[in-house]
Amino acid sequence: MSREEAALLVLSNGHGEDLIALRVLEEIHRFRPGLPLEVLSLVGGGSVFSNAIQAGWLQRVGPNASLPSGGFSNQSLRGLLEDLAAGLPLLSWNQWRLVKRLARQGRRMLAVGDLLPLALAFSSGAPYGFIGTPKSDYTWRSGPGRSISDRYHRVKGSEWDPWEWALMRRDRCRLVAVRDRLTARGLRQHGIDALAPGNPMMDGLKRVAVPTALCRCRRVLLLCGSRMPEALENFRRLLGSLSSMHTPVPLAVLVAVGSQPPLSALERVLLDQGYRRSLPPSESLEAAACWVSGRRMILIGPGCFARWAGWAEAGVATAGTATEQLVGLGIPAVSLPGPGPQFQWGFAVRQSRLLGGAVRPCRTPSELAERLAQLLDDAALRTKLGGIGRHRMGPPGGSARLARLVLDRLHGY
Structure with a gap:
């Protein structure tokens, strides 16, 4: 396979990473429609790529599986053990063999995520680039910084670890891109x-x-x-938290979901908590369902996040990527950590520090209701926290800039 014909294989290891990978791939395809593009989802089924695959410009390769931890085995020993029992070692072995074989056929590799895709891209023997999505030096530079983890990162001067630095320094690693300038500066201090x-x-x-x-x-x-x-249990907990809120005007709760949880399951929870079905106030809202109880109106919109997010004054959340996006729009939020495996207390605290306090984790449903009411009542506080969120997440346009870097560094575009 010639250099000009070499396909780009993207290795991605999580739902949020898949979303980022897709946006970069869309821009690469726009800039260079004839370049063969492939994706290997290391964790989960990679459903976000389905439309691009059906459109014919992206190809899915290799084995994948939805693991019990949802890709968050690093959050708990239990999650790791469940993933191991579900076949993680065999899955990883088969993915490694495939990547090695495709590298021999001339693929270029783009790793999106953290250590797993980076190590896999390195082990392939092919030229590779790396988009480091989950780690930011804001998480240890913000807040009290008294934990062992914070002290460890402070000694290193970066949240990335020495074994990750080694893979980023390799001659075959043609691109290292991270989520913010603070993190990039920390890596440059280590020769990357x-x-x-x-x-x-x-x-x-x-x-x-x-x-x-x-x-x-x-x-x-x-x-x-x-x-x-x-997700369904978290919906139940968040919805129950709102039941104690008393507002002088109606409260519209916009429930933006993807393909999961299913609408039928969400509606069973609403029925259990005393809501009754109603008609949406307008067809233009594109809500799939509307439920009401007193002054609270619940609108459910599968696939409506991008449309609805900009309408909100505040958010209540137990999500990862979507919460960051909401805060990046300048809309502060409160979160309610649960038993996991993803949205546990440690994850929520790390997210809050990453976003400069623009999302605040709460210990109890009553605390969440109190904090949310404070946000809704205090426009100045919303503006202050929203500004912090926008700064931490940065402006749009990153996908196109990353796509040009990938094409330049890996394909000589």
């Missing part, structure tokens, strides 16, 4: 030519005018996540 060209997570999102049908309401976006069964 790290760049921060922008955060693809903010591409395609913007604040828009609120529909007339919602203007008289306080507006809250509810993000329960997408990994089942955790």
Whole structure:
């Protein structure tokens, strides 16, 4: 396979990483439509790539599986053991063999995520690039910084670890891109030519005018996540937290979900908590269902996140990537950690520190209701926290800049 014909294989290891990978791939395809593009989802089924695959410009390769931990085995020993029992070692072995074989056929590799895809790209023997998505030096530079982990990162001067530095320094590693300038600066102190060209997570999102049908309401976006069964239980907990809120005007709760949890399961929870079915106040909202109880109106919108996020005044969340995107729009949030496997207390605290406190984890449902009411009542606080969130997440445009870097460094575009 010639250099010009060499396909680009993207290795991605998580739902948020898949979203970032897809946005970069869309821009690569726009810049260079004839370049063969492939994706290997190391964790989960990679459902976000389905439309691109059906359109014919992206090909899915290799074995994948939805693991019990949802890709968060590093959050707990239990999650790791469950993944091992579900066949993680064999899955990883088969993925490694495939990547080695494709490298011999001339593939270039782009790793998106953390150590796993980076190590796999390195082991392939092919030229590779790396987009480091989950780690930021803001997580240990923000907050009290008294934990062993914070002290460890402070000694290193970077959240990335020495074994990861070694893989980023290799001659075959043609590109290292991270999520913010602070993190890139930390890596450069260790001899790594790290760049921060922008955060693809903010591409395609913007604040828009609120529909007339919602203007008289306080507006809250509810993000329960997408990994089942955790997401459904988190929806139940978040919805129950709102039941103690008393507002002088109607409260519109916009439940933006993906393909999971299913609408039928969400509606069973609403029925259990005393809501009754109603008609949406306007067809223009594109809500799949509307439920009401007193002054609270629940609108459910599968696939409506990008449309609805900019309407919200605040968020309640147990999600990862979507929470960061919401805060990046300048909309602060409160979160309610649960038993996991993803959205546990440690994850929520790390997310809060990453975002400069623009999302605040709460210990109990009553605390969440109190903090949310404070946000809705204090416009100055919302503006202050929203500004911090926008700064931490950065402006849109990162996908196109990353795509040009990938083509330049890996394909000589």
